Amino acid sequence: MKVKQNLRVRIDADAMERIWHWTDLAAGEFSCLATVTDDLVVGGVQLFGQICTSASTEIDQDALAKFLVTHQQPERVRAWIHSHGRLGVFWSQQDEACIEGLANDLCLISIVVNKKREWKARIDVWQPFRLTFDDLPLEIRLPDQNLRGECEALFNAHVVEMAPMLMPDWRAGTRRNSPQQQGQSHQGGWPDFDDDLADWR
């Protein structure tokens, strides 16, 4: 794995949804593990046996070993995600110890979340040097629904692209000084909208 300048963590949308559901369901903390692809996409999150309190989640080494033995791609299990429940997102001493316990020869992605939908993501590597890349961007990867062809057909059928100089002057910034707002008739251009409706632009 090459360390890129614009390092980021991506996570499959369904994995993120599961994490938020478990975060909502847990009274306090919980942990789960996930697989990581070569281009750092987290997916396939799974729970394993654990005893949780409001302030800690203990990884049962026997349950973890059983989880890895029965996993289809144990070598891909390189992500540890846990929730802090109602507390903030940070790396506690226990978290640091847990990350060290999950050390491997590639990398470990760790994500901590809470019930307020806050999160923090980091990558740790141990070879050839011990490095931690903290506060990384976390991007949700939406599923590819194979909609390119359909969207392209609809786009070509409905959208006419004109050169910018031929576009009517409809931008919100200039519309506020339009003749219509000054009590004059509105010649050409796009029909005016209510201010509420104009906010989305």
Ligand SMILES: [Zn+2]
């Ligand atoms: Zn923690």
